[in-house]
Amino acid sequence: MGYxxxxxxxxxxxxxxxxxxxxxxxxxxxxxxxMKYCQEMEKTTGLEATNISxxxxxxxxxxxxxxxxxxxxxxxxFKQYGKLSIKELENIINNLPK
Numbered sequence: 001m002g003y004x005x006x007x008x009x010x011x012x013x014x015x016x017x018x019x020x021x022x023x024x025x026x027x028x029x030x031x032x033x034x035m036k037y038c039q040e041m042e043k044t045t046g047l048e049a050t051n052i053s054x055x056x057x058x059x060x061x062x063x064x065x066x067x068x069x070x071x072x073x074x075x076x077x078f079k080q081y082g083k084l085s086i087k088e089l090e091n092i093i094n095n096l097p098k
């Protein structure tokens with residue numbers, strides 16, 4: 001996937017957002033939990049929790065709620081990895097080149 005050089009977005013962070021979405025989905029989207037997960041991710045990524053939350057919300061490409069303006073990267077990520085489990089996604093992240 002392609003990202004701007006000046007951005008903190010990368011494959012790892014895109015996959016982390018998909019993991020957050022999958023956690024929320026498994027928990028039946030509890031109120032307030034999305035921001036909590038995003039704030040945790042913010043601590044290690046350099047991305048703002050509000051930007052992370054917007055990206056997580058773009059996983060409407062899963063067909064759960066109303067359509068959004070999901071990025072090309074989000075759409076590609078979901079098509080490629082959307083059927084994987086959280087554990088499988090974490091394994092992919094752990095094997096990404098650093």
